[in-house]
Amino acid sequence: MNKTMAILVAVLVVAAGAVAAFTLIPGDDDKVSIPEVAEGTGTVYGNADGNCFIDKVDVAIAESIINGERTLEEFPFADADCSGTVDSKDVQLIKDMINKKDMKVKVLDTQDKIISVQYPIKNPIILSGSNLAPLMNILDFSDIVVGAAYNTLDPVRDYSIYNGIESGKITKIGVNGTAADLDIVSELILKKDADVMLCEYSGMYDLDSDVNITQFNEWGLDVLCMECRDPGDDMRSLAVFGILLDRGENVQDYMKFCDEVYKDIKKVEGDKFGTTTVLVSSLKSSLSGTGSGYYPMSITAGGKNLADWSGSIKSVKVGDVWIFEDKYASDVLFLGASSNYGLAEFTDSDIAAYEERYTNHNAWKNDRAFIFSTSTPVVVRIAYMAEFMYPDLFEDGWANGIHQDFVDKYFDTDYTVEESRFIKKLSS
Amino acid sequence: MDAVSVSDMECEYYASIKKKKLAILAIAILSIIATVCSLFVSQLSTMTISDVMDVLGYHMTGTGDINPVYDMVVWDYNVPRALLGLVVGSSLAVGGAVMQSILRNPLATPYTTGVSAGASMGASLLIYLDFAILWTGGYVSSIAINAIVFAMIPTVAILIVSHQKHITPTTMILAGIAIMYIFSAATSLLMLLADPENVQEAYEWGIGSLGRASWDNIWFVTAVVIPCMVALLLFSKQVTIMNAGNRSAQSMGVRVKMIRNLSLVIIAVMTAVTVGITGGIGFIGLVAPHIARIFVGSDQKYLLPCSAALGSLILIVADAASRIIVPEGMPVGVITAVIGGPIFVLLLIKASKKVWF
C-alpha cells in the first residue's frame, strides 16, 4: 500500500479509537464532585450532602458509599430509607425523589424524630407560629396552601396568607399557631386532599395536641413540626421545607443573603468583634439565657452575651436587684417586644414595663438600652443588634437598609421600613 | 378564809397590764431590729456588711465615699422595701384583728370582704387588656390605681346591701367569699384569652411581693395607712365591748352597726392601698392577731398595737427569708402562704381549747 493510504488508515483508526473511547468509557459529565463533608441543614433522608436540593450529587454520594469510597458516618442522610445501610434501594429512592415521584420521604425534625412525609407536598396546611411567619415569604408557596391557623395576620408581612384568606382559597383552621380544629382539618382532607401539615414546633402545641398528631396520621395527614427559634434551627427548617416544597433555590438565595450579612458584620467590626457586652430580653419579665435563641444571635452580631444561666430565661421582677451586679452590667441592653409591619407598634405598657425594671441598669443610664421588634426575621434582628452595638463602626441606617432589601425581595407589596418601628432607644 | 383584798387584785391587774405593755414593746423592738437587719440582705452577692454601713452612714451624715451601685441598691431598693414591709405588715395585722372582732369570726382577714380578689381583677384588667382607669405613665402606679379602685368595689357592695336589710356578720363573710368567687371567675376569663407572658406577670402580681416599693409610692401608702390605724385604735374600746355580742354591746351604749360599717370602710381603704402596691400577701392578717392574742389577750387596746408590731415583724422576716432562700427573690406571698398555712392549721387544731369559736 502506498503512504497516503497508510496515513488515512492510521488516522481513521485513531479517530475510531477516539470515538470509541468517548462513547464507551464513562464520561466526565457524570463524574460529579462530592463534597468533603455534609452540610447538615436540610435533614431529609436522601439529601446526602445536606443542602437544599435533591440532585445528582446525592446519587453520586450514595453510590460512592456503596463502593466504599465514602462512609455512611460521613453522610448519614444518604440512607434514604433509614434502613441503616446504603444500598441500591437508596439510590433508586433518591432518583425517584429527583423525578418528583409521588412518595413518602423521611425527615429528621428538630426534635430528633424521624417523620415520614408526603413528597412532593401538594396541598399543605400550615400552623403559622410567630417565627415561622417571616419565613413563609421566603418559601413563597402560598398558592398551594389550603388551610392556615393563625392568631392575627399582619396584612403586610403575612400578605400571602392574608390574600389567600380574603379570596377564600385558604381556610382558617385555628385561632392561633399552636392548634388546629380537627373538624375543619378533616373537611380539608376530604374536600381539598390536604396532605401535609407544616408547623412551628412549640412546647404548647405538644401539650395540647400531642394526641392530635396521632389522629392526623390516622387520617393520612402527615405532620411536620420544626423549631424556628434560633438561627441554626431557622436555617434547618427552611432547608427542609425548601426541599419538600421544591423551593430549594429560594432557600439557597436566602442563605447567601444571610451569609453576606454575617460576613459584612465580621468585616466591619474587625477586631472589635465580641468586645461589646450585651444582655437580651425577649419577654418583659425575664432575661434570655444561654439556652435561648438570642444567645447565638447576639454572638453572631458581634456581642459578648453576659448571661451565665443555662435555661432559656431567668426571671426579672420589678424590684429585682440581681441585674445590677457588676457581672451583669452590660454595655448594651436589647429588650424585645412585638411590633409588626402592618399591625401595632411598641406599646406604652411594653416600654413602661421595661422601664420599671431596668431604669437603674448600667446600659439604660448610658442611653444604650434599646427596644427591638421580635417579629422580624432572624437575620434582620442580628443586623440591628450589630449596628446598635457598634454605632460608630457601622453606617447610620445600615441595618435598616438590609431590612429594606429583605422586604423588597420577599414582600409582594411596596413597604418602606421605618427604623423606629423595629428598634428604638429607651432613654432615661 | 383567804380574803383577797382589793389592793391585791389591783396589783395583779396592774402587773398584767405591765406585762402586756412589755410584750408589745419587746415585739416592736424586735421588729425594728429585723427591719434594720433586712437592709443588709440583698441579692447582690458582692455587697458586704461594711458596704451597707458605708451607704447608710453617707445618707445620715452626708459624707463618705460610696459605690453608686451599692448606694442605689441599699437606698433605692432595700430601704423603701423595709419601710413598706413595716407599714404593710402592721396594716394587715391590725386590719385582721379588727375584722375578726367585728365579724365575730376568728378566720376573718382584711381580704374577707373581697379586697384581694377585686385588686387582682383590677391589675389583670391593666396587664391583659391595657385598660387603665388613669394612666400615670408608670406601670406600677397605674396598676396600683386600678387595683385600689376595684378592691373597694366588693366592700362598697356589701355595705350598700347591708344598709338595705339586716345582715348578720356571717352573711357578710359569705357574701364576701361569693364576690371573691365572682371576681376570680372574671379574672380567669381574662387569663384564658391572654398571652402567656402577661399571664405570668399577672400571676406574680397576685401572689404578693414587696419588690415594687420605691420612694415614690411609700409616702402615699404611709399617709393613708397611719391615719386609718389611728382611727381604728380610737374605736378599740367599743370594738372590745362588741366582742361580748351585739345585744350586750348595744345595751352598753355602743352603736354597733355604725362602728362595724365604719371599721369595714377604714379597713377596706387601708387594705386596698396596700394591696394595690404589693398584691395579695396572705396569712399575716389571719395569723398575726391570733399569735398576738396569746401575748396580750383580746382587749383591742393592746391587741391592735401588738398585732401591728407582730405583723410587721413577720412580714419583714418573711421578706428577708425570701431573698436569702432564693437569691433571685421569690415573692414574699409564697413564703407567707407556705409557712402561714401550717401555722394556721395548728392554730385551728388547738382552737378546741379556746372558747372563741
Add this chain to the structure above:
Amino acid sequence: MEGIPTEDRVDADYRSYLVRKVIFIIGVLIGCIVVAGISLTINGRGIEFFDCYEYIIKHILGYEYEYRTEDWFNDYVLWNTYMPRVVIAIVSGCGLAICGVIMQSVFSNPLADPYTTGVSDGATLGATMAIVSGLTFANVAGSLGVVINAFIGALVPAVIIILISGAVRLSPATMILIGVALSGVFSGLQTLVMYSADPEELTAALRWGIGSFNQIQWSDCVIPALVTVIGSVLSIFMYRNLNLLTLGEASAKSLGLDVEQFKSLCMVLVAFMAAAIICYVGIIGFVGLISPHFVRMILGGDNKYVIPASMLVGSFFLLASDLIARLVVFPDELRVGLIMSVVGAPIFLYMIVKRKKGYGEVF
C-alpha cells in the same frame, strides 16, 4: 269533719308525690340525652341532630365505613372527639354532685362542695406536683401516679376539716373560710412548684386548672368513670346513714351510727372521686353545691331520692355548661369550669342573701 285527710286522700297525695319524683327523674334523663345530642351537633362537620344519634348507635352496633370518605370522617370525629366529651361530662357531673351531697350531709353545711372546702385545690396541687416535678408518692409512672398524688393532695384539706370539725362545732361559714385559707396555702405551694417555669408552662398549668373537656380521649374517661361508678353505688347504699346524719350527730350516734368512722369513710370517698375527676378535667366548681340544692327544692330532703337525682342533675348541668362553653365563642371554646364559676358564683351569692331559715341550719 273537714280537714282530716282520709285514707284515700293520703294515698292519692303520696302517689302524686311519688309520681312527681319519677317525672322529675325521667325529665332530667331526657334532658341529658337531648343536651348530649345538641352537644354532638355542634361540630365542625355539619352533621345534623338526628344523624348524630344514628352515627353513634351504628358505631356501637359495629358498622364500619370506607376509609377517608365523608361517612368515615363523620363517624371518626363523632366517636373519637365528641362522644368522649359527652361521657366525661356525664361522669364528672355525676361524681361531683355526689361529692356535694355527701359533704353537705356529713358537715350539715349547705354550702359544702369540693370546691368551696379547698378539696379541689388540694387535688390540683397534688396533680401539678406530680406532673411538673416528676414527684410521686407512689412509684407508678404515668396517669395512675398523677391520680394517686391528686388523691393525697385532696386528702389533706379533707383530713384537716374532719379533724377540726371533730374537735369544734364548726359553723358553715367558718368551714368555708377554712376552705378559702387552704386554697391560699395551696396556691402559694403551687407558685413554689411553678416558680422556675417559663410563661408558657405556667400558663398551660394555670389553664389546665380551669376545668375543660377539651381534647378528652376515651382513655381519659376510664378512671373517672370507674371511680364514679363505685362512688355512686356506695353512696346509694349509704343513703340511710346520710339521712341519719342530718338529724344531728347526737341523734345519729344514739341511733347506732359510728359517726366518726362514717364521716372519715365519706371524706375518703369524696377525696378519691374528686381527685380522679380533677386529674383529667381540671377544677369545676359549684356543681356539687348547686345540684343537691336544686334537687332538694323539688324532691325534698330524703337522700334516697336526692342522691340518684343529684347524679342526673349534675350530669345535666355539666352537659349544658359544656354546650354553652362551646357556643359562646364558637369555634373557639371557653372552658366548662369557667362557665360553672360564672354561673355558680352568683347563684351562691343569691343562696346566701336569700336564704330562708327553713333548711333547719343556722349559718
